[in-house]
Amino acid sequence: MELTVVTESILCTHCGQACEDHSIHINEQYFCCSGCKTVYEILNEHDLCTYYELDTSAGIKVRSSIGDAYAYLDQADIADSLVDFKNDSTVVIHFFIPSIHCSSCLWLLEKLYTIEPGIIRSDVSFTKKEISITYNSSVVNLRRIVELMDSLGYAPHIQLNKTTEKETPETNRSVFYKLVVAGFCASNSMLMSFPEYLGLDREIEGMYAEVFGYISIALGLPVLFYSASDFYIAAWKGIKNKMINLDMPITIGMTALFSRSVYEILTHTSAGYIDSFTGLVFFLLIGKWYQSKVYQSMSFDRDYQSYFPVAVNRVEADGLKPAAISTLRAGEEIVIRSQEIIPADATLISESAYIDYSFVTGESLPVKKHKGELIYAGGRQTKESIHLRIEKEVSQSHLLQLWNNQVFDKSKGGNSVSQLADRFGRNFTIALLILSAITFGYWYTINIAAAFNALTAVLIVACPCALALSIPFAYGNAIRILAKKGLFLRSTEVVEKLAHIDTIVFDKTGTITQSDQSAVTFYGNKLTMEQLGCIYAVVQHSTHPLSMKLAAYLKPHALHYVVSDFEEISGKGLQASIAGNNYKIGSAAFTQRREAGTLAGAYVGISVNDVFYGYYIFRNKYRMHMDTLIQQLKGTYRLYVLSGDNDTEKKQLEAIFPEAENIIFNQSPEDKLAFISGLQQQGKQVLMLGDGLNDAGALKQSNVGISVSEEVYNFSPSCDGIMDALYISSLSRMLNFSRGTVKAVKATLLFSILYNIVVITLAVQGLFSPLVAAVIMPVSSVTVVLMVVLTTNVLARKM
Template sequence: MESKKCFHCGNKCEADTITINEKSFCCNGCKTVYEIFSDNDLTCYYDFQNSPGAIPEEIKGKYDFLTNNDIVEKLIEFNDGNIQVVNMYIPHIHCSSCIWILENLHKLQKNITTSQVNFPKKTVRITYNATNTNLKEVVLLLSSIGYEPYISLEDYEVGKKQVNRSLLYKLGIAGFAYGNVMFLSFPEYFEVSEFWLEQYKSVFRWLMFAFSLPVILYASQDYFVSAYKGIRTKILNIDVPIALGLLVLFIRSTVEIVFNIGTGFFDSLTGLVFFLLLGKFFQQKTYNFLSFERDYKSYFPIAVTQITKDGKEENTQIYNIKKGDRLLIRNQELIPVDGILINGNAQIDYSFVTGEANPVSKKSGDKIFAGGKQLYGSIEMEVLNSVSQSYLTQLWSNDVFQKDKNSTFKTLTDSIGKNFTIAVLSIAFVTTLFWFFYDPSIALNVFTAVLIIACPCAIALAAPFTLGNLLRIFGKRKFYLKNATVIEQLATINSIIFDKTGTLTTNKENNITYDGIALNSEQKSILKSSLRSSNHPLSRMLYTSFKNEENISIDNYHEYIGKGIETSYQQTTLKIGSSSFVQDKSESTNLDTSVHISINDVYKGKFLFKNAYRKDVEPVFSSLKNNYELAVVSGDNEGEKKYLQNFLPSITTLLFNQKPEDKLNYINGLQQQNKKVMMVGDGLNDAGALAQSNVGIALSENINVFSPACDAILDASKFHQITNYIKASKTAIKIIKYCFLLSLSYNVVGLYFAVTGQLKPVIAAILMPLSSISIVLFTTIATNILGRKIK
């Protein structure tokens, strides 16, 4: 009697097979999972891969410890009383079906709002409503569908000890097989008959076959999976010809050995897989290395305002913050660590973490979490834990709030890969058709030879090596990019927009004068304390100018982005900001850069600022004017328009009195004209514009503000290098294209032998690894030379 396989997990069903809807299941557990998916209209799970599931384990009572609040608090990342976020390691994650079902948990449990899978790390980050469910119920749900999490309480972290070493294992197997197959192929290469006796020939060939089996079945499986997914979604990605080439190599070589025709191409097969995996390993190690060397983590935030024991405020490096320290968090600042609220009106936006935009109110004594943004004034907090930089890093690439700029952007590898795939398949079929009529005996050999020699291994290696190395170089030059795709997008830019205040100007040098009715000491204290909560560059400059005034606790604080601040203290109401905001009509036509104030709706005067522009602004604009459309879009008035007209190139568009939404709309308008826009701002009022632009760069000086909408962070001291960074990105794309040309030259030579039916194993064995090695050397040397040109 033919044994049946379980529809859910693929295991062999025994005699007591359970059958539902003409589908067989090996146990009640698998049957139950199938029923759960059926009841919730989630049977698409089985469309991605046959038998993708795992048998759910018996877990009765296993997770009772998750009812202990002390334990739960140590496991979850975030908890505001209503919403909790937990990141769990799921060992069984292995395919697209796993990703699909785990990211659709909200359909199984309505109290789960979002779930995001990190496939390489085998983790799922789940956000759920803690008032209607709890962590235990979430874990039980995962376990019931065959995705039981691994929970380690030893160090209160999830799955950290489960390091994914699969790439290392695959690389080791491919390298071992490649070395041995090459050694066994030497007699065939050089036709050394005295060592290639008939009784050993078949043994050597079958040994090569044996060494190649784990390479094709295990080491190269990622390429077959990727190609399969690409074909299913009707996308010809770069892995399609790679997978096809590997399959043809193996089948043809096996046929040659079985029928004793020749030695096959097992050397090329194992060598190709080895060099492809070597490129992937290099890319992985590069990114791991970059997490230390490019060190963008210190920008989340770059500095923290620490309140010392004697009451002074100091900017402290993020790494130096420890438990027990007291921090000042200003309006719109990111909370960098978990802590206890000491005083202040805490209205915290946790949308970075949870996706929920509604601010959460906290009172003195409440716990507040890293990743929230303080709204409406300043707060003081005591640190509970040192900064978790890896957690803050997640915010930069969290899909909950990230606008997907890459959805319409096609990388160079994808574009060329598709055309390359079509070209290779066309050549293969056309030449096979020709030989079928001319000499049918070699038609099949020609078809397989074309696919073998035209494998795009060099194309697959070019971008990872080039862009990965350039990311590292940029990081050393204090230009921190979110990912390698940003380099490609940077190379396409043809329009650049700059914010003015805090971007073209610097708050390290300023000259402030007051024009108006003198303020008494109490009014100055109210003014200083109001400015203390703001992160606007002008507010920070003005706040710093008050040296001797005492800080007091403001009753109410509200900052209107792009307009000003309104606060109150006892019976005194204060307005600070633009002329129109403080309702002084007589001063509305003044074009100075100024901050106006009114007390109890009585206009008092204004503070005049003499902006100090960065010394490199003029040379930067001069270097960009010939190749880019330039604009300065500012929320300030036109007080310095004439100065900038004389200071900047005449082609520069100058726009003033622009609200944050005006900046965003201006960028959108340019994009409607097919412009590729780069926005450079300070990350304060520019978050929308940074998100809308093709490349958003946040300039960071010493302000504790983090904008997850940006694609890159530029240290203010490297402002003068903007042109060089763009040029380097363009050069990197040229390097990749040169690699493609180099790869094409190898393919042309190889295709000559292939289409004419002359391809021999020794030719493939030389050309394929030679192309891979030369690409790696060329990209490494070229990018290092490029890096030296950036001072």
């Protein structure tokens, strides 16, 4: 008698692969190689073994020896070509990590600072498999960081010859390719089903049915394993993270439909439903593709134009001309004014600059740069205008990665429609599985064939596809429509937030007033031609609406003066030195005027060497149809006006806004932020419309912050959208459109619930065959798409 010895396979504690050599271990922890053992020792030493608790055997098998593989990173020129930002000892670099695959990966990579003290911060984009690392170059070098990541099993993909060519995002191309495959297979599988559709004579059909059935299976396989892969991957990730997402019931329905079809074709009991399966996947992918195409087609590109000025002043032969940043090319020269953001890595041509890199590093202290130095994208000039030469196009700049980490994302937990849809999907799936088991058990005692038919019909027909399709179609279409109407939103979530707004706060200057149509009058001592030229030289460096108005008014006096020690103080004004004289331009207190102004209009005082000379009054002209807009809004929303000016225009504003107590003057940027915060503490959902740069704090604090701009480069990184000032009178209709869009989505959710109640009831009773179920499910998907698209298009006609 032979004895068979069964040896239990021992799996590697780190990567989960079989251990062929049992000699590599630490106590009871076994490893397949010395590389995995080393990683475990590193994690254990730094108390990071929670990594394995998040996902058992989450690690990646690593090579045992790295050697000098990354020695080339010791060369300064190579290292500098890879970094996205470098300032003194602070360096920021971005890597693509192909081996990121689970939540444990994300957890560990964001804990790198506990392993290497020189690493300040690491931020991971799980979906893009990217990591942004900020480190102290005086403590650790780039080679050491890359070697550490490689030793942990996360070797970065390093590309030394980065191209400047703009590419279509890989995810968007992937969805398109999968859509094409699904469409091809769906159309051809329908051709294979024509005999079944037409009810041809069974003897004639029998000659081809078997061949057609096998061809149908062949057409269904690429749809199952390729076109539908994103849904299965998303469902699997949900399971691994112990949550059931909306993709779960969809994948159950698709799996049941395909499996049942293969069974019936192979057993020659029916022609199967491969055509319905491929058609279902095709319609689901249309939703995903449509959403990605809408994002790409927006002129307000979410990757960088949401945060950069959409245009800057480019130096051309006949002077400065506004140019879209997407058109900027290496070698071209631009001029950046005070408080504007530098849109691309560039070399400083001016003698000096003071750059605030807080948007990149979090450090708000301005850094002085000298002529010839490289200034990285995302820096904000804090002094006078500077002259730069573009070195890299915007698409290569570090801010692309920063924004992918959603630095300014305001999203918090709540009851958004998307979150409600996911909750419905989770509970629906659990209920569906239980109901399917009960249905199968009931019919199994009566008839086995009927049991499988009922089970399959329930799983196929009970698919909440309305949820998967309605949200991307409705919100994607809404963003496209609003963009055509002059409102460019950062993301689909903003559409839903607009629908919940109950309070609107308007900034005055540049928001409800027209910047280019103000009557300007000077009161005070007569200014010399030289002083007028110096005042122009100072205000031309600022992007504040009043500075731009004054610059336009004084342009005939423009002369070349060298401005030094320029400073723009938020809420106060400008100060600078020219030829030994100190100029202050701004508020009454800032320019040392003791008595308050009594003339109606916006005030800009002038002082030279602390001697008050006089002041300009800008008699504002309010935007057309503002009174009509306020009448449309006042019944639904609580309205406020916040102004940094005095109350000399109070009567004009009271004629437009119905409640005088809601018009508040002498508000600094800090006061505006605090006011909005106070409204939110009262439970208000606040929409703020203001000047992008000067109201940045208030825009960021509000639930939705929209920068109203006549010049497209004047807005804040923290705004949720840009509104063309010409379309501000349409604000009420835009808000109504947003509410209507959300209602349309909710209606489709209700449709989905009612649909599932009816069809599941019928399927449980055995009244649906799998064929009928397979036809009903894609028909319901098409119905949902038509509902939301037609509804949003009808709502758009009212704007």
